Amino acid sequence: MMMKKTEHLHIAISCEYLGVDFCGWQRQENAHAVQAELEDAWFELSSERIVLIGSSRTDSGVSARRHISSFRTASSIPVERIPLAWNTKLSPGVAVREARIVADEFDPRFDALGKEYTYTFYLSKTRPVIERFQSHHVPQKLDIKAMQTAADSFLGEHDFTALMDQGSPSPRPCRTLYSLILEEAGPFLHLRVIGDGFLYHMVRILAGTLLYVGLGKIAAADIPEMLRAGERRVMGPTLSASGLTLERVFYKEKLFGRDRWQYRDWQAED
Incomplete structure (x- = not known):
């Protein structure tokens, strides 16, 4: 009997965080990073280990209003409920604002314009x-x-x-x-x-x-x-x-609102 393969969704999230509370976005050993807190909080919420791919590795002390990252999940939590559920496990210095399903090939870092x-x-x-x-x-x-x-x-x-x-x-x-x-x-x-x-x-x-x-x-x-x-x-x-x-x-197309790239090449003629 063949086991049914678990379907993974590719989810993009928009996060806000206060820089003074963190040593930067990227996970580090012996330092408090945004990525680590998000990933650990998701595990506490869903018992699932994830790896977030971030759009930007902000330095220690730098804040973000709409930092974009993505991950793959088999969780049954409805996408529209992800921000509220995730935020129950996060410290006051960081919050997930929005979440949506994105194409499998979407890359928050390399697709950023x-x-x-x-x-x-x-x-x-x-x-x-x-x-x-x-x-x-x-x-x-x-x-x-x-x-x-x-x-x-x-x-x-x-x-x-x-x-x-x-x-x-x-x-x-x-x-x-x-x-x-x-x-x-x-x-x-x-x-x-x-x-x-x-x-x-x-x-x-x-x-x-x-x-x-x-x-x-x-x-x-x-x-x-x-x-x-x-x-x-x-x-x-x-x-x-x-x-x-x-x-x-x-990005090339709107992701969460007011984030569609509208600029042409600097040398392009009108």
């Missing part, structure tokens, strides 16, 4: 308390107009070696930034960046460079030549991980 990040500055003479783990404190007055002028120089396709710290696993330093906007909101200044990929610490160095422009330590007019020179030492500092949030990951 772009990402959106936000880096948040807290502009006040006094330090933040509630927001201290989600922003970078700046007590000095900034020239925000000069910062936006400098930001425009980073748009487009460039070799971003100058915005890459040592230890980057990527052999491809050329990336394209499609949108780079500074938004003021009360004591906050948000730097919103959309690109087809990012190098090691790239957004945090970009934020540090724009901060130095705002402080008058770097001239906005010098940015294009500094970028072409490709030397990390001439750019601004690598700012704290606490100010950085992965907002969303983009």
Whole structure:
């Protein structure tokens, strides 16, 4: 008598997590990672061992609003109930927001076409308390107009070696930034960046460079030549991980909403 083969579904999930609670997304020995907590919580919920494939390996202290990952499961839990069920086993620092069935060939990492990040500055003479783990404190007055002028120089396709710290696993330093906007909101200044990929610490160095422009330590007019020179030492500092949030990951087709890639090649004609 032949045994019926167990059917496995391929499920994609969208997660939100607070970076200060974790050493990063990827599972590590002797450190608390998002991936490990999710996988262990699923086992506690369903008695099934899974391996999550993630769209991005965020660094220690970096938060995420819509991190995408996927896994294969034989669990009988209805897909629409997965977020609520899973969240009963998770700590307050992480939550599964949405879940859906995806094609067997879907790969959250290699199918991603772009990402959106936000880096948040807290502009006040006094330090933040509630927001201290989600922003970078700046007590000095900034020239925000000069910062936006400098930001425009980073748009487009460039070799971003100058915005890459040592230890980057990527052999491809050329990336394209499609949108780079500074938004003021009360004591906050948000730097919103959309690109087809990012190098090691790239957004945090970009934020540090724009901060130095705002402080008058770097001239906005010098940015294009500094970028072409490709030397990390001439750019601004690598700012704290606490100010950085992965907002969303983009794909060819809509996955969970507002995540369909709508940008053309930078050099493409209208």
